[in-house]
Amino acid sequence: MQTFYLSHQNEIPAGFPDMVLALGYFDGVHTGHQEVIRTAAAIAAEKSCALGVMTFHPHPKVVLSPDTDESNMRYITPLPHKEDCLQREGPDYLFVVQFDKQFASQEPQEFVDHYLLPLQVVHVTAGFDYSYGRLGRGTMETLPFHSRGRFGQTVVGEVTREGEKISSTAVKEYIRTGDVEKARALLGRPYSIRGMVESGEQRGRTIGFPTANIEKHHTYVVPQPGVYSVRIHVGGRWLDGAASIGFKPTFHDEAPEDPLIEVYIFDFNEDIYGENVEVCFYTFIRGEEAFNSAQELIEEMNRDVEKARGALAAYPDVPGSS
Known part of the structure; x- marks a missing residue:
């Protein structure tokens, strides 16, 4: 797995092969996240493409919430740990995007143009609740419009266990309560x-x-x-x-x-x-x-x-x- 650290200030490196990309924050890399990545892996194998995963750091709350900073943000998998968990899912490329105020203020179209199209993305997978761009205005429903038909997409629905939605929030709550x-x-x-x-x-x-x-x-x-x-x-x-x-x-x-x-x-x-x-x-x-x-x-x-x-x-x- 090759890892690239991207920011809004820098151009995306050139020369990537056609790629299926899994998008998400992926704190914990829990079984719901794994479903998103493994769906991308199956599509990449079908299309004979590379498999990529894109995550973000730090957590958006660190940038957007006045009451949160990196010292009091609690992660299931802090970035180095998350990178190792993602590597076990077998991607060819991992992209870690710097989440800062400039990144948070970009329009949805700008995110697609700056971060997805230069990566030679031919297909994207993400959870049903994934959002992008300023105020989360970009969603999986708007992605076909912003991609201008240049790549396909697969939305992974809610993943549950015994009727409960699998989420980072649920995992954190179980950890905090000792379960x-x-x-x-x-x-x-x-x-x-x-x-x-x-x-x-x-x-x-x-x-x-x-x-x-x-x-x-x-x-x-x-x-x-x-x-x-x-x-x-x-x-x-x-x-x-x-x-x-x-x-x-x-x-x-x-x-x-x-x-x-x-x-x-x-x-x-x-x-x-x-x-x-x-x-x-x-x-x-x-x-x-x-x-x-x-x-x-x-x-x-x-x-x-x-x-x-x-x-x-x-x-x-x-x-x-x-």
Whole structure:
């Protein structure tokens, strides 16, 4: 996959082959997004064309909402993570368009003329609710007019699971409320967060549960405080564990601004400080609690570990990402 970063200030590079292009923001690259991309892939194969995917960054809210900026925007898949998820869908080209005020102010016709036609697009796929151009005035209904008949289009209808629309909003809500199993069903894979192992308070070692403290690489949506069964990718391996997300109420009276993510890796005793890791969340075990003593916490953590081991046994296959 070749990746191109495009902006309204720059000309689109020349020389692309005929291309079928999937359009969308694709936060999470959930199963609904996958349907849009795989529809494009099938058409590209039928037409013997290249397959392209176009996404945008940052989220439009960062540019259009006065209450949102990149520091408080929470993503299911921040851009580098999203790029990797999109790559697994097998496109020949990925186009990441800079979403800024100039981009947001362009007319729908300008978007088609500047971003689609120069890419040798012969067909476009997008979800039924995709919009483009200033104030979202361009829709899949207006696209034939703006394309002036120079490419075809396929609209992918609403994708549902058990009667529920699959959307990034729904995935985020499941993550925020700790229902990582439902998030997993909509994503088609476990929800995961990438970060680096940093030095923490070392308190876990004193109670027999040394943990890897995860400093997130980007502004992810974080599951609600509690304990989860997880797998962690470190040093080329997927390892089973239990993660605690929260504020350590047993030991602290004041909560930090962001919840801490700590992973206890089963049967593991290696120095992994400074390692880049990915944590996949499988099941919610319990909410965060304040215990009267460290001994009560230890007893509960032993129960958590057994529950996590049992939960992970139901998911024998390791994730396909890293």
